[in-house]
Structure formats: C-alpha cells, structure tokens
Amino acid sequence: MSNEEYRGRQQWSRNWQAVGTVVWISFLSAAIGTMVFFAMFDPVDLTSIFDDDLDIGRDAGYAAGFFFFWVLTLFCSALTAWLIRTAPNPDNKRRS
Amino acid sequence: MNSEVDSARAQPAPMYASAEKIYPREIQGRYDSLRKLATVVLLGLFYGLPWLLWDGRQAILFDLPARKFYLLGLTLWPQDFPYLAMLLIIAAFSLFFFTALAGRLWCGFACPQTVWTEAFIWMEQVAEGTRSQRMKLDKAPWSFEKLRRKFLKQMLWITFAVWTGFTFVGYFTPVRELGVELVTFSAGGWATFWTLFYGFATYGNAGYMREQVCKYMCPYARFQSAMFDKDTLIISYDERRGEPRGSRKRSTDPKALGLGDCIDCTMCVQVCPTGIDIRDGLQYECIACAACIDACDAVMDKMNYPRGLVRYTTQHALDGYTTKLLRPRVFVYATLLLLLVAGLVTSMATRTPIILDVIRDRNSLYRELPNGMIENIYTIKLINQRNDARNFALSVAGVPGIVLDGVPEIIGVEGGGVLSLPFRARARRDDVHGIINIVFTVRDLGETDVLLHEDSRFLGPTPR
Numbered sequence: 001m002s003n004e005e006y007r008g009r010q011q012w013s014r015n016w017q018a019v020g021t022v023v024w025i026s027f028l029s030a031a032i033g034t035m036v037f038f039a040m041f042d043p044v045d046l047t048s049i050f051d052d053d054l055d056i057g058r059d060a061g062y063a064a065g066f067f068f069f070w071v072l073t074l075f076c077s078a079l080t081a082w083l084i085r086t087a088p089n090p091d092n093k094r095r096s
Numbered sequence: 097m098n099s100e101v102d103s104a105r106a107q108p109a110p111m112y113a114s115a116e117k118i119y120p121r122e123i124q125g126r127y128d129s130l131r132k133l134a135t136v137v138l139l140g141l142f143y144g145l146p147w148l149l150w151d152g153r154q155a156i157l158f159d160l161p162a163r164k165f166y167l168l169g170l171t172l173w174p175q176d177f178p179y180l181a182m183l184l185i186i187a188a189f190s191l192f193f194f195t196a197l198a199g200r201l202w203c204g205f206a207c208p209q210t211v212w213t214e215a216f217i218w219m220e221q222v223a224e225g226t227r228s229q230r231m232k233l234d235k236a237p238w239s240f241e242k243l244r245r246k247f248l249k250q251m252l253w254i255t256f257a258v259w260t261g262f263t264f265v266g267y268f269t270p271v272r273e274l275g276v277e278l279v280t281f282s283a284g285g286w287a288t289f290w291t292l293f294y295g296f297a298t299y300g301n302a303g304y305m306r307e308q309v310c311k312y313m314c315p316y317a318r319f320q321s322a323m324f325d326k327d328t329l330i331i332s333y334d335e336r337r338g339e340p341r342g343s344r345k346r347s348t349d350p351k352a353l354g355l356g357d358c359i360d361c362t363m364c365v366q367v368c369p370t371g372i373d374i375r376d377g378l379q380y381e382c383i384a385c386a387a388c389i390d391a392c393d394a395v396m397d398k399m400n401y402p403r404g405l406v407r408y409t410t411q412h413a414l415d416g417y418t419t420k421l422l423r424p425r426v427f428v429y430a431t432l433l434l435l436l437v438a439g440l441v442t443s444m445a446t447r448t449p450i451i452l453d454v455i456r457d458r459n460s461l462y463r464e465l466p467n468g469m470i471e472n473i474y475t476i477k478l479i480n481q482r483n484d485a486r487n488f489a490l491s492v493a494g495v496p497g498i499v500l501d502g503v504p505e506i507i508g509v510e511g512g513g514v515l516s517l518p519f520r521a522r523a524r525r526d527d528v529h530g531i532i533n534i535v536f537t538v539r540d541l542g543e544t545d546v547l548l549h550e551d552s553r554f555l556g557p558t559p560r
Binding site for chain 2: 012017020021024025035036038039040042057058059060062063
C-alpha cells in the first residue's frame with residue numbers, strides 16, 4: 001500500500017483490548033445497577049438493617065454501593081473474557 | 097486476523113509505519129466547522145448548565161444526598177425513577193432512528209468521546225503545533241523546547257480535565273458551594289474523589305485512548321451496523337469515479353492517462369482520526385466524522401474537479417439506484433419513538449404530586465378493647481412532592497361506624513416533605529367478622545378535587 005507511511009499503525013495488543021473492554025463495560029453495568037438499586041433503596045435505610053449505630057451517610061453509601069457493583073461486574077466480565085480467550089480452540093486440536 | 101496484523105508489522109518500515117500514535121492532520125471545511133460548532137455547543141451546555149439558576153436554586157441538580165432531582169421547575173423523587181428509565185429508552189430509540197437515517201451521526205458529532213477528543217486535540221495543537229510539528233517533536237530528543245511544549249500541553253489537559261470532573265460532580269452537589277469548597281480544600285472526601293476520578297477518566301479517554309475507545313471498547317460501534325441498510329447515509333468514496341487512482345499533473349487530462357479522479361494524495365488518510373483509508377470501503381472503525389470529505393473536497397477544488405469524490409451518500413445511490421428515505425425500518429423506529437414520547441408526556445402531565453401509602457401493622461392482628469371495640473394499627477405515609485406546604489384530611493370507609501384515633505383533623509405536610517404517622521382504627525365488635533376490606537381516602541384541603549385512595553384491610557375475630 002502506497003500510503004502506509006501516513007497511517008498511525010497503533011493497535012492495542014489483544015490483552016489491552018480485553019482490559020479496556022472489561023473495565024469499561026463493567027463500569028457501565030455497575031453504573032446502571034447503582035442507579036436502579038438506589039432509586040429503590042435509600043442507603044440510610046439500608047445501613048440501619050446491618051447496624052443501628054452505623055452512620056456512614058448517603059455519599060459514602062452510594063459510593064460503597066457503586067464499588068460493590070463494580071467489583072461484581074468486573075469479576076464477572078473479566079472471568080467471562082478470560083474463559084472465552086483461553087478456551088480450547090477446536091481448529092488447533094489435531095492430536096492423533 | 098492476528099496473522100494479518102503480524103504481517104503488516106513485519107513489513108519493511110516506511111517513514112512512520114511504526115509510529116506509536118495517530119496524528120490526525122488538521123483540516124478546514126464544511127463538516128469540520130459543523131463539528132467545531134457541535135463541540136462548542138455541547139461542551140458549552142455541559143459546563144454551563146450547572147450554573148443556571150431557577151427560582152433561586154440550581155436549575156439542574158441531581159441532589160443525591162437529599163434524594164431529589166431538580167429539573168428546571170420540576171422536582172423528581174426516587175419514586176419517579178420510571179420516568180428516567182423511559183427517558184433512557186427514548187434516548188436509545190432516538191439513536192436507532194438517527195442511525196437508520198443518517199448513519200453514525202452520533203459518533204462523528206455528538207458522542208462525548210468525539211467531543212472531548214476534539215477539545216483535547218485542539219489543546220494539543222495549541223501547545224505542540226501542527227501534525228508535522230507534533231510528529232517531529234515526538235521524534236526529537238528531549239530538549240528545553242520539547243519539555244516546555246509537553247509541559248504546556250499537560251497543564252492545559254489536566255486543568256481542563258479537573259474542571260470537567262468538577263462540573264460533573266456539580267450536577268450532583270450544588271456547584272457553587274462545591275467550587276468554593278474545592279478551592280479551599282474543604283470539600284467532602286467523596287466529592288473530591290469523584291472530581292478526580294471523572295477528571296482522570298476524561299484525561300485518559302480524550303488525551304490518550306481516543307479512537308481506541310471507539311474501536312475496541314464501544315458496543316454501539318459494533319452493533320450500529322444492525323440499524324444500517326442500503327439507504328442509510330454513509331461516508332463513502334466513489335470508487336467508480338475515483339479509480340484507477342494515481343498521481344498526475346494538474347494540467348493533464350486524466351482520461352487520456354486512463355486515470356480516475358482520485359489523485360492518490362492520501363489526504364483522506366492523513367486527516368482520519370481512526371487511521372483508516374476510506375477508499376477501502378465502509379469500515380466499522382469509521383466514526384463518520386467527515387474529515388475525509390473536507391480534505392478531499394479541498395483537493396478536488398485545487399484540481400478543478402467536481403467535489404464529492406468522498407461524500408455523504410448511500411449504498412443505493414453509489415450503485416446507481418435512488419435512495420428511499422421512507423422505508424419500513426424508519427417507520428417502525430419513528431412510531432415506537434413517538435409512542436414512547438407520547439407515553440412519557442402523558443404520564444408526566446397526569447402525575448399526582450401527592451403519594452399516599454397506608455401500611456397495616458404487620459406485628460399484630462387486632463386488639464380487643466374492654467369496651468367491646470376492635471382496634472387495628474396502621475401507619476400512614478404521605479409524600480408531598482410539591483414545593484409548597486399542603487393540608488390533608490384522612491377518612492376511612494368499609495366498616496359501619498369505624499373511627500380513627502391519633503390522626504389530627506388537618507394533616508399538614510410541608511413542601512417536599514414526607515410524613516409518617518402511626519394511628520389506630522376502631523370499630524364495634526359486632527360489625528367486624530374476619531377480614532374486611534376498607535378504603536382510606538386522603539383529601540387535599542386546598543383543592544377539593546384531589547382525592548387519593550388506598551385499599552387496606554381491617555381484621556377482627558373470626559366468626560364461629
């Protein structure tokens with residue numbers, strides 16, 4: 001190709017693609033989950049279930065909820081990506 | 097796939113083949129002006145809206161600590177979440193509708209990723225100069241000049257990113273107070289954290305990741321082709337007109353040389369922010385920013401050829417058919433969109449600003465009083481979503497002679513207030529057998545036509 005020199009040839013490595021996708025998609029899912037969850041439950045009401053003396057305020061409650069969801073979705077997303085990428089490829093299985 | 101990439105890498109490296117990043121060339125033209133306008137308007141809205149006042153308070157404030165959303169004159173409560181959900185569904189269908197009609201209009205002109213990348217590239221140009229200057233600077237060894245330019249770029253980027261994070265948090269906490277608090281380092285930990293978090297995300301996405309986000313991380317980029325058909329507006333190179341491509345002198349007649357209109361100047365490739373060659377056909381990396389159209393039009397003008405070798409067109413038009421604007425797909429999306437908008441408007445217009453909830457005490461069935469009465473315990477919850485204080489009266493029907501105890505005749509609830517009040521209902525023993533359905537009614541004393549009903553049950557001894 002004559003114009004190869006004008007193109008940026010940057011490609012993310014497959015690993016970085018996976019990291020980027022996993023982080024971003026789990027973030028989106030966690031954001032949606034947090035929104036829906038806290039539209040129904042008030043963090044202040046929730047903390048009183050665990051411990052009456054626990055008083056962490058709504059700001060911290062929202063943040064804790066969001067990170068809880070994010071850790072969960074990150075785990076799910078990462079594990080799925082990893083399993084798919086490390087699955088045995090039937091095309092390469094020519095052992096006899 | 098992998099082997100393609102590998103073989104491309106293995107090719108003998110021409111000038112910039114191993115360049116680590118894409119240096120989009122700056123251009124001017126119709127679509128570039130349009131995108132700059134979109135950038136200014138959208139960023140203006142984002143940075144300006146939190147500062148807007150309405151009746152002395154922030155016009156748009158998603159007050160999470162107080163669990164209330166202020167949208168101009170409207171106050172939304174957590175109970176109004178379905179409206180938000182519906183709004184998001186409407187946004188999704190609008191995206192489908194516009195994609196079917198006009199392709200990736202969203203990507204090229206309205207996506208935050210594009211808009212902020214545009215702003216960050218502009219700052220990069222201010223600090224480091226044009227495309228060729230930037231390429232040279234990056235290849236040059238470290239010098240004072242390089243340090244100065246890189247430092248200036250980072251300062252611009254970081255300032256802009258922190259301001260972006262601050263504005264974002266300003267949608268959730270009153271922005272004026274937040275500004276003062278951040279400057280005096282007295283902001284709450286979480287407000288500071290989210291400011292930096294969002295700022296850092298902006299910095300990374302718009303400064304470094306750029307088109308990689310569109311290529312690898314964006315779900316819309318992958319599924320937008322499902323909304324495409326042969327009548328969808330796309331940016332395309334007119335192969336029949338352009339090929340065979342080749343350089344030539346301005347004075348020569350391309351027909352005599354057997355050449356098409358493409359002079360193979362590669363300007364369309366140089367301006368592309370995702371680093372693709374539009375002449376290879378429609379590619380999913382293309383964010384339809386139309387930079388290549390501007391670039392090619394300028395070249396065509398110079399060559400005295402007609403514009404539009406690269407242009408907004410449709411597959412049908414390129415193949416010589418007429419483009420149909422109105423087609424089933426468009427009708428379906430439009431109808432769904434209209435229904436959703438109509439539904440949202442109706443439900444918001446008929447929304448009652450008072451919410452009534454009467455809950456029977458679950459811990460006790462009923463109590464027999466010494467005077468031959470049966471007593472049940474309830475809790476009334478009244479939410480006044482209006483901004484002014486209202487007075488209400490509670491009544492009950494369903495059992496003859498039932499009376500309420502512990503409820504004032506006039507229940508006052510302040511504007512935006514929530515009232516929770518336990519009370520008792522009593523009826524004569526002879527009138528109550530087993531479970532009886534009753535109805536509580538709340539009347540707004542200011543407006544006689546506002547009545548709210550809530551079904552409940554009254555329990556008494558089971559008849560033998």
